[in-house]
Amino acid sequence: DIQLTQSPSFLSASVGDRVTITCRASQGISSYLAWYQQKPGKAPKLLIYAASTLQSGVPSRFSGSGSGTEFTLTISSLQPEDFATYYCQQLNSYPFTFGPGTKVDIK
Amino acid sequence: QVQLVQSGAEVKKPGASVKVSCKVSGYTLTELSMHWVRQAPGKGLEWMGGFDPEDGETIYAQKFQGRVTMTEDTSTDTAYMELSSLRSEDTAVYYCATLSGGVGWFDPWGQGTLVTVSS
Numbered sequence: 736d737i738q739l740t741q742s743p744s745f746l747s748a749s750v751g752d753r754v755t756i757t758c759r760a761s762q763g764i765s766s767y768l769a770w771y772q773q774k775p776g777k778a779p780k781l782l783i784y785a786a787s788t789l790q791s792g793v794p795s796r797f798s799g800s801g802s803g804t805e806f807t808l809t810i811s812s813l814q815p816e817d818f819a820t821y822y823c824q825q826l827n828s829y830p831f832t833f834g835p836g837t838k839v840d841i842k
Numbered sequence: 843q844v845q846l847v848q849s850g851a852e853v854k855k856p857g858a859s860v861k862v863s864c865k866v867s868g869y870t871l872t873e874l875s876m877h878w879v880r881q882a883p884g885k886g887l888e889w890m891g892g893f894d895p896e897d898g899e900t901i902y903a904q905k906f907q908g909r910v911t912m913t914e915d916t917s918t919d920t921a922y923m924e925l926s927s928l929r930s931e932d933t934a935v936y937y938c939a940t941l942s943g944g945v946g947w948f949d950p951w952g953q954g955t956l957v958t959v960s961s
Contacts, residue, residue, distance in 0.1 A: 784947035833887040
């Protein structure tokens with residue numbers, strides 16, 4: 736199984752900050768990586784797919800990059816509604832695994 | 843636009859089974875590849891299984907093999923996930939989600955169904 740790690744696991748930031756979250760895969764997954772945002776009590780929401788493609792309707796302050804084993808999610812200017820937990824997911828091979836999550840909290 | 847609406851919360855005793863439904867609207871179920879993900883309280887997301895559009899088979903995570911069955915009723919465009927031999931560790935929110943873009947991403951997701959296993 737492909738394992739995903741995320742760093743950091745917790746991030747405290749202020750509105751307007753640039754935030755970067757890293758997701759590393761235990762083996763190469765090409766660009767078969769998606770990023771989701773989840774708020775308490777809600778279903779995950781797709782932000783980025785194919786490592787760098789922004790889902791329709793998602794603000795352009797979100798961006799993704801990477802391929803192979805290392806990927807990043809960047810929020811260029813953190814907004815109040817961005818405080819949430821972020822998960823990466825690999826869809827290169829079954830079982831489709833998720834990273835453990837990164838919680839972004841208000842400083 | 844695809845919308846997924848799941849059945850309501852369930853409380854089950856250890857050893858029992860639960861069957862969660864996911865009603866599709868906007869598309870027919872045969873056009874979609876449905877997957878199931880669960881999330882224990884305060885924990886991360888865990889993929890349970892789903893329909894592989896490339897092989898035309900349902901694939902289950904090894905952890906749930908023998909205990910989970912995912913089925914579809916195309917006459918009502920409803921997908922089901924049944925989990926048997928429930929234990930307290932199965933207490934979680936269960937989500938259905940559509941695998942889109944071939945093998946690309948999960949979107950949309952159902953609203954989630956809380957299953958509580960307690961004696």
